[in-house]
Amino acid sequence: MAKYKTKGLDCWGRAKELRMKYYQDYKEAHDRGALRWEGGAWTFDALPQALEGEVHSLTEEPYGASVGANPEVQVRYQEAAEGKWGCARDLCAYLRNYWGSIVLDEYFFGGKWPKADFIFQNHICCAHAKWLQVAAELEGGDVPFFCFDVGAGAYDKIGERQINYVVEQLYDGIEFLERATGRKVSDEKLIQNVQNTYRSACYWAKTCELNQAIPAPLDEKTMFSLYVLGTLEKSTSAIADFYEKELYPEVKDRVANKIAAVGDEQCRVLGDTQPPWGFLSIFRYLEKYGVVSIASLYTFSLIGWWEIDEQGKIVPYPTLEEQGITIKDRDQALRLLAEGELKGKLMWAPFYGAKYKNDIVTKIAKQWKCDAAILHLNRGCEGTAQHQMELKIALQNMKLPVMTFEGNMADEREFDEARTKRFMDLFLTETLGLKKVAD
Amino acid sequence: MEASEILKQCNDVWELRHEYAKDWKRRTGGKVVGYMCTYAPEEVLYAADILPIRILGGHEAPSLATPHMFDMWCPFSRDCLNQGLKGKYNDYLDGIMETNACLHMRQAFGAWTIHVPTPWNYWFVMPNAVRSPRAKTFLAGELAEFKKAIEEWTGKTITDKDVDRGIDIMNTNRRLMKQVYEFRKEDNPPITGTEAMTMVWASQLMDKREHNDLLKQLLEALPDRKLDRNTGVRLMIVGSENDDRPFMEMVEDVLEGTFVIDEHCTGSRYFWNEVVPEKDRLQAIANRYCDRVPCPNKDWGMEDCTRTRFPHILQLAQDYGVQGAILIQQKFCDPHELDIPSLRRYLEDNGIPCYFLEFEVTVPLGQFRIRVEAFLEQIRAEELFV
């Protein structure tokens, strides 16, 4: 008999539906006279989505992950990138999926590769700008390309100078968009999109905060499929509404009624970086021991915005309402957009040093009451895998048992499922002294 | 002084870098700051009479670094961290700095600041959108903060005169090294690629004022220097960090090839561009670092997918009469991995055959010799048939 009652999410179906529609829209955009653009999950989609008329985007990382979740296709795409294009096998796995897809002129969601009308990227890790630079080459070299630099400093160093740097680029970005598409950017839409971006980012954070409850209302395996929407079109009303009006209230209700993600929760685990998408079954394996992965900097702030309060606690970034702000004009909209992105996205802090990641993640471990950590040393993504070994040391210093396993989020050739489960057995039974609760 | 003697001194500095730095401190009583990426604005450090030295690897298995950076991080950055963890810098390094560059060096820097006792450390936010005019303004501001931080640390204000001195030291060094490179255009260059790059390594490890004196003497000595060796195939070596002397020597001493030009951050990419003086000194420095030959990581625009580094490489190839290019890359070095397939096509389309090699802290010379030898044969294949 399970310890807690549990049930699936009511809004699950809606999440799936929104995701599939997104990929369909991109494919069919041209048939409907709409524009198509490629960009990163973290780019300022509020701008191109504010162009007059219908506009659809394809964000590169979620696309690479969708492919990665299907090992057969993934290997075929990656071997095309490595063979026909000749790139290194150790590059970002999403990127190789993406390039291979173009090389084979094959869209994972059916049909030929839909060439973009323009690229609107932002440069996060070493790969981002280059990722779509090469994509543009592969698409014929004639795709207009714009890329932001958001590497202005860690959240606690953000002042006027840093915000101005990004705001100026946002203005350049608008000029670029209007030049490249011959369409105007509507301020009304822009303001709306910025408000939506805030809603998506802040309400996802609020939802994650609810996971401090015991039992945890959500497990990471489920959260993966929920934050993804924010990596697609965080600035649209449909997705902002999903986070604010559907997901958040439902999870709140689960906490109130002690509805658990995993009925046998007896050990709360902290994670890090993307999992090997083709092998999410390892999370089910953990559940057999009543072990549930409930928190990670990655899942929380890939799209969620946070801040550190006076007590040094991690709390959700205030919504515009909470800040008592109503956006009046373009300039205010762009400033708020830059500010939220630079100050609120804690996921960026590790890019400025191991100390940041250690500080933030140890806070998470405490506030979310984690009993152990299982870190995926992710060979597929250098950005999210930064300072993982330092993190291991920091967590062990706070007496948290830590297990690491090497793998790759989207290259099954680099993940050994049987071997990983062997390590998990060892860690769970020997180090944590747990027994199986289910089969 | 004989050219060979001067070049030997450069090699000594490279081999005995720690002894040199310690001796420099003894002589001058100044501070020494290590930097991990060539985007560090050395002008400002010289303005404060600080000796900037580049952290380089020791070409040994970085096993002390593994607990801090697992296997997927570039061996060079792990080797650099390993040197620090081994305590090689403990008794003289006053500070360590890193600039926004690749993720690999950030790891090394992150671990360094936690585990290697170094009194002062600084994270310098070097913008990535170097082709955007916005970056130049932002960088000038960043330089001002950097200057302030150093003033607070050293307790000395840095005047415009100081900055001018810093710029002059750097520019002179760049100009002189470029003049030495000119000699490599000759049919039978009086300086080998190994020697030329050793000269650059030394420049990154020693007081540039002293290096400049060596360079002036070298420029006097080179015209009369005749090397008793066959130039063979004129090669270019392009890619990420490279201070792998055994490999360079194998190609130039054992096989019939000569590196007549390079495009490395331990070579020409480091010093090719000078600071163009203007009233606002920091802005002048900022412009230099935005306009310099970029690391692939920063080589992208705000309009289209072109790169600025590729035409530069082709120009070098043509100016130095290159017959073939060896593209090298530190294993796992994303910035270069991202450019290499395109660069290879670009150069081959322009008639320059390429061969790719993946470097590590120690390269398997046996494995690489056959590859390079076959590549040289490919370039001169016609000779086997007529």
Add this chain to the structure above:
Amino acid sequence: MIVAGIDVGGKNVHAIIAKNGTILAKAEAPSGIKKAEAAEQLYEEVLKQAGLKREDVARVVATGSSGQRVTFADGVIPDAAADARGVIKLIPSARTVIDVGAEEGRAIKVSPEGKVLDFAINEKCAAGTGTFVDTMARALEMPVEEMAKLSLQSTRSIPMNAQCAVFGESEVVSLIHQKMPKHDIARAVHDAIAGRISSVARIVGLEDDIVMVGGVAKNVGFVESLRRDIGAGVKVPDDPEYIGALGAAAAAAAGVLEEKVEAKVVEKEVVEEGEA
């Protein structure tokens, strides 16, 4: 109480029969392809040695990469757990265990009770395994034992790129072609693997006492290289290759039994994928 421990590894099987902590009999045999049968036979042999019948043995615990295949075992424990228990039995002061076997090199941080506190495994690459040593010995055309002894004569270190067994082999070949003395090459090989293993060990931390076990621990050349790398203090117990079996026996005596799961191909279950 009489108990038995069986360690079925990639290369060999080891079996131990113990009574109240003292070893009555122990034996070794190549595990070959048919590991289950090899274990079966060896168990019979060791029983004969001890002059016992199966029913005399209260409990049998298996371990090792193919421990799950020991049909007659009452329980199975992970190999690293067996290492920890076995070492603590012989050397209670041990805090760090380094085990280099045919196909895996690992390091374990152990508590005084023999509990696994942390572990690190040489990730999927042959460099850093016993097989790497074997391959190199083959390239040098001499038995491993000989290569081990020979390496002790070397006084200089040649950096060798220990990335891949096959590439390592051609590195050795080219060193031979360079007329490099064989004892120096032998040392280079050991240094290379030792370097890889020591970096794995550093992940769990090098807390004294450091104990090395596993088949490769009998390779004096390798142990020498490892000591050069992480310190002369590295201890090697007698019969280091029996540690796994000993630990399994200890577990049997302690009555520690993980529930026994039959080794079967895990069927891929369909899980909703997420993205990022």
Add this chain to the structure above:
Amino acid sequence: MVEAKKVEYWRWPETAWVNPDIGWRKGKFVTAGVDVGSVSSQAVVMVDGQLYAYSNTRTGSDSPDSAWKCINMALEKSDLKVDNIDYCIGTGYGRVNVPMAQQTITEIACHARGANFMYGPEIRTVMDMGGQDCKAIRCDDRGKVLKFMMNDKCAAGTGRGMEVFADLIRVPVWEIGPRSFQVDKEPEMISSTCVVFAKSEVVGLLQEGRPENEIMAAYCAAMAHRIAELLNRLGVEDKFAITGGIAKNEGVVKRLEKELGVKTVETGWHDPNMRDKGLPFDTQIAGGIGAALFANAMLERGKVKSARKA
């Protein structure tokens, strides 16, 4: 030691052959190519560019010995002495340690030239699957190298890997090819790229009681796949020929053709009268042939002088 007692299934037979129809004394130039590879060594002796004698032997740990061993074996049944050779070129891994050679050329150039001679001038892509390297070579109608690529780290898909496998599964290496087709359906390929881990994967399959032939199929498929990856990087142009030891393993070759969608030219002399005379055809001597041909061409053009001692 257990290993010592075991039969060595990888040990393929060494061979030697002398052409009875050629009187070497009448010839203008006697040239030799000695290819000392990491696994096998070949000596090829030519008279005015005509195949006179060759041998195919295993390489020992000492290159000079291996070189002597194979040249002597080649000339065993002939009255031609090493001293009668005008010019000898060493190639292969141990090329720098071939005592009787006046010069060295890499096996890449030699295999391209040799393949051109053996398979004919239409050959544009040559795949040399050696003991520890795979070399994908693009060449012109004279066998001149235009471009080449070699396998990088993790050298799966090499002859050495196949030997390790033969030893493991206890099947003579030359039987693996044919037997790999005696399966009802093509199994999934061995996933591991690493020779050593492929080994444990194989052991696993054997434990599951999978039939040997199926495992051989799985291994050949894996090797073919690795090689295909390399060839894809180079880009395969027709006609396509394979040299080296693995060329003899149809289990790999057929699967490679299937993956690439390109047929390899059938093994056999391009030159009709060499074919009609039934001269033996050994894919492993391509390097030696290329070297001997280069030697002959150099003498012909007076680029080098005869080093003949007797």
